[in-house]
Amino acid sequence: MERKPKQIFIQGAISSSKIADSIQKHSSKTDIGAHSIFLGQVRTDEKPEGIIQAIEYTTYEEMALQKAFEIREDIFAKYPLTCLHIYHSLGVVKTGEICLFVFTSSKNRKAATEACNEMVERIKNELPVWGKEIIDEKKSLWKENS
């Protein structure tokens, strides 16, 4: 089956029910022996300008979906995975809410955990997504990935 770029963006925070549903959906795939999940949560950061209340995400969507697809293909070629899912928020996500969900599944744990870690690193480095850290209605800062 030929794979094509899939939508990865979700408006607003990623709900815990979405994550639970996603896990549940894999119960029919009984060749899976291990899942690895990464959840990115918006952190309350204290900056000289004030305390971060939320992050507002924007993207260059056409390029981001193409890039996500390419990274996904690379990871599938490198690790023996059964499944790989990515969800990233767009728009405002408040502190304490989930903004990134990466989910890998494999027969054995090593492939699942290594693929998940590599996927997260590549998403942060290569996807054209920008986070604006919101302090209040007037003040904001542009997030920098460390």
Place this chain on the structure above:
Amino acid sequence: MELKGIKILAFGMIAEKINASEFYLKEVSNTNELLSSLNSLYPQLKEMKFTISVNRRIVNNNEPLNADSEVALLPPFSGG
């Protein structure tokens, strides 16, 4: 029909600094010319870090442009 020029998309901090997320530039035939044209149009870009993509691919060297090229100005990524 008048030619609009090459379509340029701006994102994140860049869009905020130049107060536009989409505009057109005439008389640029490659990315080097585009950069110098941008610098004179928006001097505030000089001190900013960004990369350029042409048709959704990041370019590091001088790349030819034509009427159908879609150029984007991409500040450092900060997803996740």
